[in-house]
Amino acid sequence: MAEKRGLDFKHKEVISINEGRRLGYVQDVNANLETGTITSIIVPGSAKILNIFSAGNDIIIPWEKIKCIGDDVILVDV
Numbered sequence: 001m002a003e004k005r006g007l008d009f010k011h012k013e014v015i016s017i018n019e020g021r022r023l024g025y026v027q028d029v030n031a032n033l034e035t036g037t038i039t040s041i042i043v044p045g046s047a048k049i050l051n052i053f054s055a056g057n058d059i060i061i062p063w064e065k066i067k068c069i070g071d072d073v074i075l076v077d078v
Helices: none
Strands: 013-016 023-027 028-032 039-044 058-062 065-067 073-076
Touching: 023 039, 023 058
Parallel strands: 013 073
Antiparallel strands: 013 023, 028 039, 039 058, 065 073
């Protein structure tokens, strides 16, 4: 996957490819400060959706679960 900057993710819609469900829009990203790589994206939402990856009401999606990044949409395998 091509290298992306954190700001490139803001306001992109996140969709689960398993269920075809819209999870929401990217609110923030987590990064490894030593390597400068993005480790996960954060989508605000209900903890009931994906409580494995949720922290409070936010959904934290690990980088490994991101399958495709388009101009407006990010497809994830969750």
